[in-house]
Amino acid sequence: MCRRSAALLAVSALILGGCSSTGSEGGGGGSSAAGKVTVEWWNIGTTEPLKTVYATAVKDFEALHPNITIKNVATENDAYKSKLTTLTQSGKAPQIFHTWGGGVLKQQVDAGLVKDISSEAAPWLSTFTDASLAAYQFDGKTYAVPYDIGMVGFWYNKALFKKAGIEEPPGTWTQLLDDVKKLKAAGITPIALAGKAKWPGHYYWAYLAMRIGGLPALQKAGTDKNFNTPDFVAAGQKVKELADLQPFQRGFLGADYDKPGGQAATMGNGKAAMELMGQWAPAVEKSSGKGIGDDLGFFPFPAVEGGKGTVTEAFGGGGGFALGADAPPEAVEFLKFLTSDAEHRKAVGSGGVLPVLKGEEDAATDPNLSVVAKNLASATGFQLYLDQAYPPAVGQEVNDSVAELIAGTKTPDQVTQAITETAKSE
Structure with missing residues (x-):
């Protein structure tokens, strides 16, 4: 979905506290009973079609993982950036949060706020196109997975x-x-x-x-x-x-x-x-x-x-999801589900995002997204926002x-x- 001024993101995050039975804002998510885990997911999916795509994804994931609750924290784009900026001043990071990559994510990484997912995500990183991954990789390591890519x-x-x-x-x-x-x-x-x-x-x-x-x-x-x-x-x-x-x-x-x-x-x-x-x-x-x-x-x-x-x-650029340094394994599991071929095709088919996975170009049936995809395919150079x-x-x-x-x-x-x-x- 929309982006926008990642400069405001600075080093941003959810305050990760101790265990919380409610997964309340600012808490790290925890368990009210043995094996029950709540993971907070900060995103900017406040408008259609992604609003519904995200809500459906959470419901489907929770049905497959009854021990995991995903708290869907959707915030309007500009408010999201401001809110995240304020939170990161505490020196902590969200469990799962929307990122646009580039210099902002690199600063978060340098501050030790973001999890290196190179190993945990290795089994499915090869499914992404090189172009879509580039904004989230530094010094040979991967710190986020892409969900969208495109151009202005x-x-x-x-x-x-x-x-x-x-x-x-x-x-x-x-x-x-x-x-x-x-x-x-x-x-x-x-x-x-x-x-x-x-x-x-x-x-x-x-x-x-x-x-x-x-x-x-x-x-x-x-x-x-x-x-x-x-x-x-x-x-x-x-x-x-x-x-x-x-x-x-x-x-x-x-x-x-x-x-x-x-x-x-x-x-x-x-x-x-x-x-x-x-x-x-x-x-x-x-x-x-x-x-x-x-x-x-x-x-x-x-x-x-x-x-x-x-x-x-x-x-242009894209959008993806990073994990806070202390994010639990369940957060990685949700990202794997969200960016699986079957699940991501739903987002592409909705017209909300462009393909980031190899071989899913046929899922982009929306003519407006198709014309952007064609322009990207013939691009001779690319500059990140x-x-x-x-x-x-x-x-x-x-x-x-x-x-x-x-x-x-x-x-x-x-x-x-x-x-x-x-x-x-x-």
């Missing part, structure tokens, strides 16, 4: 494009800006954006940096801790160029992502022509709004004329500074300066 791109309303006289999706940045102008002239809100959430805005800056500087520029910046380069400044200038056209819905600065009146609902109710979002977008648009059915289309982020990057380089790829503080600064850039309170140069200062202080 533009989801658009075909009917609104047609109404504005746009015959096909834009292939270049200049064409995108021209289409924004055409949509506005037709009285249509061009783009839905969750300004309050911040992380959706960083997609624009990140993708533009990729298209202008190429993947090596982002990798080098992460290593050198320097974003004060012409390519990153140019990315900010392009974001400002878009923002100056006032393409977003009224009140976007106060809009959340998946709440009523937020970005997904605006798109799902046909009140905006586009949103730049991950593969979970169609499901959340339908859950938060009405959904626009066959009018929904997808196109990759456009190329930037003269840029070093290419339109076949994808930006910046608020995951970089350390949490750096990722958070990216989100914050880009949000200020879009709001008009920071310049492109001030954005790169702020991110660089944060990176060097890490």
Whole structure:
């Protein structure tokens, strides 16, 4: 499902206490009778179809393991990150928790909060695709199992494009800006954006940096801790160029992502022509709004004329589940069940996630997910979300500074300066 700004995750977790008969929040789960175990599972499955997929999985697992109770702790995306951040400041980790991998998970691992599952999960790790596992592996060890993978791109309303006289999706940045102008002239809100959430805005800056500087520029910046380069400044200038056209819905600065009146609902109710979002977008648009059915289309982020990057380089990530350092064997058993071929196919078939297991591509029957899968299959490069790829503080600064850039309170140069200062202080 949706993601979002993993920078807020920092080192996060459930407080693992002693045995608890209730498995209450903050407790480690325990037993009220010999052999009875309660395991808490923190996830972000609050919207359909994953809400039902997760609830059904818990019921089915408990039927097979009557001695194990799974406490399904589902929390809305942004609230989840904040809550988890607060909990991890105690220096502990959840028994099972949603993770987006990358730099955030690595920091949790370095803090000794996450279980190395390389040995316990070895019997089924080979069933995952290499691409889906990459974000959760460090120094040859595995610290989480993937549940979803995908990419960010533009989801658009075909009917609104047609109404504005746009015959096909834009292939270049200049064409995108021209289409924004055409949509506005037709009285249509061009783009839905969750300004309050911040992380959706960083997609624009990140993708533009990729298209202008190429993947090596982002990798080098992460290593050198320097974003004060012409390519990153140019990315900010392009974001400002878009923002100056006032393409977003009224009140976007106060809009959340998946709440009523937020970005997904605006798109799902046909009140905006586009949103730049991950593969979970169609499901959340339908859950938060009405959904626009066959009018929904997808196109990759456009190329930037003269840029070093290419339109076949994808930006995105996935979602998986990690275990706290003190998680019991029963937690591993649940993860094995959740990511088994038979069980995961249900999630893929629901349209909630994309395949992460080898050979399950045929389970992706949803046409929207299929088009994303095809784009991923032909991708010539892949960049993890910046608020995951970089350390949490750096990722958070990216989100914050880009949000200020879009709001008009920071310049492109001030954005790169702020991110660089944060990176060097890490």
